[in-house]
Amino acid sequence: MCGIAGIFNQRADQTPDAQTLVNMAAIMHHRGPDGFGYEVMPDTGVGFSHARLSIIDLNEDRARQPFVSADQRLLLAHNGEFYDFKRIRADLTARGARFRSKSDSEIVLHLFEREGLDATLTQLRGEFAFALYDQQDDAMYLVRDRFGIKPLYYTETDDGVVFGSELKVLFAHPKVKREFSSEGLYHQLIQVMVPGSTAFAGIRQVAPGQVVKIERRDGQLQISEHQYWDVNFPLEQEYPGDDVDEQSYIDGVRKHLLEAVQLRLTADVPVGCYLSGGIDSCAILGLSAAATQTSVKAFTIGFDSAEYDETPIAEEMAAATGADHHIMRLNADDLYDHFVKTIWHTERTIYNTLGVAKYLMSQQVHAANYKVVLTGEGSDELFAGYPAFRKDMFLHGLDHLPESERKSWQELLEKNNKLFKGAMLAREEFVSPAFNAKMGFTPSCVQPWLSCADVALPLIAADRRAEVAEYDPGKAIADTLDETMLRGRHPLDRAQYVWIKTMLEGQILTWGGDRVDMANSMEARPAFLDHHLAEYAFTVPPHLRIKGNKEKYVLREAMKGLLPEVLYKREKFAFMAPPAHTDPKKWQAVVKLADQFLSEEAVQEAGLLDFAAVQETFAKHEDENTAIEEKVQLDAVINHMLGVQILHHHFIKTDVPALAAQRAKELGWKSC
Secondary structure (H helix, E strand, C coil): CEEEEEEEECCCCCCCCHHHHHHHHHCCHHHCECCEEEEEECCCCEEEEEEECCCCCCCHHHHCCCEECCCCCEEEEEEEEECCHHHHHHHHHHCCCCCCCCCCCCHHHHHHHHHHHHHHHHHCCEEEEEEEEECCCCEEEEEECCCCCCCCEEEECCCEEEEECCHHHHHCCCCCCCCECHHHHHHHHHCCCCCCCCCECCEEECCCCEEEEEEEECCEEEEEEEECCCCCCCCHHHCCCCCCCHHHHHHHHHHHHHHHHHHHCCCCCCEEEECCCCHHHHHHHHHHHHHHCCCCEEEEEEECCCCCCCHHHHHHHHHHHCCEEEEEEECCCHHHHCHHHHHHHHCCCCCCCHHHHHHHHHHHHHHCCCCEEEECCCHHHHHCCCHHHHHHHHHHCCCCCCHHHHHHHHHHHHHHCHHHECCCECCCCCCCHHHHHHHCCCCCCCHHHHCCHHHHHHHECHHHHHHCCCCCHHHHHHCCCCHHHCCCCCHHHHHHHHHHHHHHHHHHCHHHHHHHHHHHCCEEEEHHHCHHHHHHHCCCCHHHHEECCEECHHHHHHCCCCCCHHHHHCCCCCCCCCCHHHCHHHHHHHHHHHHHHCCHHHHHHHCCECHHHHHHHHHHHHCCCCCHHHHHHHHHHHHHHHHHHHHHHHHHHCCHHHHHHHHHHHHCCCCC
């Protein structure tokens, strides 16, 4: 894993500044502390840079990026991992390819030369983001993996296009504007973002499974987008009927997951596992221990709230597998003490301090001299593990059930999801006309955030509020969804599709994944998001994903022999940190941060929020008559208010180009 950056100018005779490229690499030193490289291709207006975290091929001189092809035609900068690369290398070598390194990254150059980009992408398996410039066609390709595990941003300046693994990398370029968009601000306050967007004006993300092509024509850069992969469930009528062979699906899930885990154990450094008390991470640890036949290092986050702490089950699983178990126990005030630093890395607001907890955990992984861990992210998305999926299955996918069974389902949902009301589940049913028109109903996963709009809008400063007065955030999100992937699908499939396109990419894989892991030079490998496994999981009938009141049924059965009995029988519990209202000490830590970032002076300086509305929000949170469910929602909103102010402090008030230059100087990174 690494960080990449680059510049593609409109004019070929406009050579990118080499030191700017080095500075862009330096500001993401945390992504690649093991070395850096840069290349400026003569007479092209193109230059790339790279910060390296060495995991495969530890020889820095041999594996240094960016890579240039032997004929000087291609320039490549890659972040991530390609699995099964040894087989591909062997095949390419037999066809005449000559490799200069043992790095997995280099296969892209040789595949592209021989087969073109489309055929190359079908063979790439893993989590990745890369930039490839082809001098022959005078075109650059920005490519992101199928689920968006690895980040990649780009923007246009007066001179051309600037790209990088993080927003701060773009901001290190002196010609990149650093300002909020009013729509971006609005979405930061309601948590859910428009796919492909950011909080900042003019800055885009390459979407998951997408290629952004930038080509130079007559001194102008033309930008186009192409979706090379998407989440494609079968049509509803294509699923087998009641006589389905259940065991074949159980065996198929086990087979594909084991293969995904085995591939992700490939590294030239030790590989550990994240371990919570859930089925997902326990399955990953169990399979890893069985595949390696060694004691695997397992890392667990423990909270000081019994309602949210999962360490007892994690300890049972670690003991069963003989894991070397490390538990990080967090107290109430630990999380907000590190909130500001976490936002520097997430580059977006967070509704729950789980992101801070994972930032602190990656510190401990790094301190234990581990660079790689396997994680359980993606399982809930594939096998319908979240409370929102069960709710949508009940409301829209079980019309055939008798009323008595539907009533028992409803009671079960109400009983078991109390902790999530106001956060992962809406306090009250919310309907988005745009979603209803697009897919027949408003998915439960977006309802809690879209329902925050009435709370968030008054918080926005008056001039910016006027700019979004007629803006419909639900419509903006729904408009990005591919209707052909929704039409004719089962309601559960439609709900999972929306979650994967919004919350998985915009939350779980960013502030709950790559950004807080790589903050401490630690690579996370989510085996469940192997696209071969995913494509198989999409074929599992909905009633085998949620069977009766059991979510992730087919996965439970596939992993039954590995799991402690209490976990096999346990209902899904979403992994979250205790919200601020649950602990007076934690709330005081919030107030302390607010004194700094939400003071009248700080709010007026940033020009993003309405100070009177900020005060009213805090007063309502502290009112003992405010219902708990509403406090859960207000906890999230207050985190978002703090977040936008901290983002302003980090990326607008701070001179980021100067900071990047200073970072490069301190590291001794300079252009030749």
